[in-house]
Amino acid sequence: MKELTxxxxxxxxxxxxxxxDMPSLFSDNMILQxxxxxxxxxxxxxxxQINVAFASQNKTTTADNNGNWSLFLDKLDxxxxxxxxxxxxxxxxxxxxxxxxxxxxxxxxxxxxxxxFCNEMPLEYxxxxxxxxxxMKNVRQFTMNxxxxxxxxxxxxxxxxxxxxxxxxNFNKFSAIGYFFAEKISRELDVPVGLIYTPRGATSMMCWxxxxxxxxxxxTKKRWEKFLKAKANFTDEKYQERLDKxxxxxADYKRQVAEAKRLNKPKPKYYWYKHVKPLRFTPYVATDTPxxxxxxxxxxxxxxxxxxxxxxxxxxxxxxxxxxxxxxQFELLVSTWRNEWKNEQLPFVFVQLASYGERExxxxxxxxxxxxxxxxxxxxxxxxxxxxxxEFNNIHPKYKDILAYRMADxxxxxxxxxxxxxxxxxxxxxxxxNANNVEISFDTDGSNIVQRGELRGFExxxxxxxxxxxxxxxxxxxxxxxxxxxxxxxxYLHKNWAQPDVCLYSTNNLPLFPFYELKK
Numbered sequence: 001m002k003e004l005t006x007x008x009x010x011x012x013x014x015x016x017x018x019x020x021d022m023p024s025l026f027s028d029n030m031i032l033q034x035x036x037x038x039x040x041x042x043x044x045x046x047x048x049q050i051n052v053a054f055a056s057q058n059k060t061t062t063a064d065n066n067g068n069w070s071l072f073l074d075k076l077d078x079x080x081x082x083x084x085x086x087x088x089x090x091x092x093x094x095x096x097x098x099x100x101x102x103x104x105x106x107x108x109x110x111x112x113x114x115x116x117f118c119n120e121m122p123l124e125y126x127x128x129x130x131x132x133x134x135x136m137k138n139v140r141q142f143t144m145n146x147x148x149x150x151x152x153x154x155x156x157x158x159x160x161x162x163x164x165x166x167x168x169x170n171f172n173k174f175s176a177i178g179y180f181f182a183e184k185i186s187r188e189l190d191v192p193v194g195l196i197y198t199p200r201g202a203t204s205m206m207c208w209x210x211x212x213x214x215x216x217x218x219x220t221k222k223r224w225e226k227f228l229k230a231k232a233n234f235t236d237e238k239y240q241e242r243l244d245k246x247x248x249x250x251a252d253y254k255r256q257v258a259e260a261k262r263l264n265k266p267k268p269k270y271y272w273y274k275h276v277k278p279l280r281f282t283p284y285v286a287t288d289t290p291x292x293x294x295x296x297x298x299x300x301x302x303x304x305x306x307x308x309x310x311x312x313x314x315x316x317x318x319x320x321x322x323x324x325x326x327x328x329q330f331e332l333l334v335s336t337w338r339n340e341w342k343n344e345q346l347p348f349v350f351v352q353l354a355s356y357g358e359r360e361x362x363x364x365x366x367x368x369x370x371x372x373x374x375x376x377x378x379x380x381x382x383x384x385x386x387x388x389x390x391e392f393n394n395i396h397p398k399y400k401d402i403l404a405y406r407m408a409d410x411x412x413x414x415x416x417x418x419x420x421x422x423x424x425x426x427x428x429x430x431x432x433x434n435a436n437n438v439e440i441s442f443d444t445d446g447s448n449i450v451q452r453g454e455l456r457g458f459e460x461x462x463x464x465x466x467x468x469x470x471x472x473x474x475x476x477x478x479x480x481x482x483x484x485x486x487x488x489x490x491x492y493l494h495k496n497w498a499q500p501d502v503c504l505y506s507t508n509n510l511p512l513f514p515f516y517e518l519k520k
């Protein structure tokens with residue numbers, strides 16, 4: 001009887017103090033968002049009493065019948081002092097997170113240019129930053145497996161996801177844009193900065209939408225239903241065929257590499273997408289599978305208190321059949337994320353696509369115009385140009401520090417309201433048509449437009465065809481374009497590889513944004 005009593009007591013003790021489970025976003029070394037309520041959540045035994053203690057606050061809630069619980073800490077002041085957060089269940093401490101700071105938190109989203117690590121920059125561009133990395137102790141990044149996808153929304157981020165400090169040892173693990181953005185924000189505001197790393201190279205926008213959002217526009221609904229049909233027809237036999245093909249390709253490639261080494265010849269070209277192992281639960285390659293990246297990487301962090309989103313994406317939606325719907329899908333993505341974070345004003349600071357010339361089938365120029373339309377339509381959606389920073393044969397421009405500092409300047413002025421002056425290049429504001437003459441005025445953001453070299457990169461539409469104008473003149477921050485016949489449209493830098501034609505800058509050294517307009 002005594003032994004039975006002890007067993008029953010042990011069982012009751014286990015039930016009373018079930019292990020608290022929390023998303024891996026909550027861990028040692030994390031940075032919490034200052035100046036707004038901070039949501040803390042997790043799972044425990046049903047009806048358990050949960051207490052969260054941090055920064056002189058003690059907040060209590062009760063888990064529901066499924067064990068789910070959440071609560072909010074009151075607004076926190078910035079602090080670079082390492083502190084501990086204790087999570088208790090029914091009066092017993094279950095978790096003790098150490099080295100927790102409070103500052104600014106930004107989500108990094110998009111595809112490969114946001115995923116581009118610091119060590120991928122050419123040595124001459126990263127050397128100085130690497131040497132200074134040990135001085136950036138208040139910059140941290142929450143890292144997770146970039147390739148993971150899931151059929152259903154996940155509670156946890158991927159195994160091994162964790163917060164890392166910025167230092168020489170971890171420098172190469174940071175998103176380049178994220179690191180340089182955080183460096184400037186931390187320095188200017190004297191505040192810790194946390195980055196939540198979510199991007200994945202080659203992903204389209206639909207990879208970053210939840211299922212319910214896919215039914216909100218005709219293009220996303222069509223694509224999602226097409227995927228579901230393909231998935232239903234993706235048999236074990238078809239999967240095995242694809243797996244066998246993959247295994248053969250990888251084996252052949254390894255043999256070719258070995259042969260090239262033996263003969264002292266160059267290695268065969270590496271196509272990364274051919275080295276992506278097929279998955280049984282999707283008929284598409286992972287980076288083209290709708291929804292599943294959202295499930296694996298965004299669902300576990302949604303509602304985490306954050307200042308805003310840094311977004312760099314669009315290359316994978318620049319092909320025919322996708323770019324026509326880019327603006328609608330981008331608006332949908334912004335509104336969906338804002339809804340998930342329950343913040344209608346959640347800032348998005350995003351990059352307009354850089355110049356790139358190698359991929360002739362893409363329509364980067366049309367995506368850039370769509371991106372500008374979204375920035376002009378949606379509040380707290382801020383565009384940063386990269387049209388002057390591209391490389392003809394490299395879709396990943398190396399000047400990530402320059403681009404990140406531009407994004408930081410936008411955030412400092414338009415999100416934090418601490419910076420004055422010009423942070424944008426000139427934006428086309430109005431075009432007046434008068435037969436064979438066009439007058440174009442600009443929003444200069446308080447700067448002036450200056451000319452570098454000959455005026456180039458301009459095209460006009462006459463008689464249904466695009467061609468060069470007779471003359472282009474810059475005067476008093478306005479452009480005057482003339483031709484021999486009536487002008488029905490005008491555009492500037494409307495091409496994938498536009499960098500050589502960038503000729504107009506603001507006096508803040510930022511290029512004039514590309515534009516495209518047809519006569520109404």
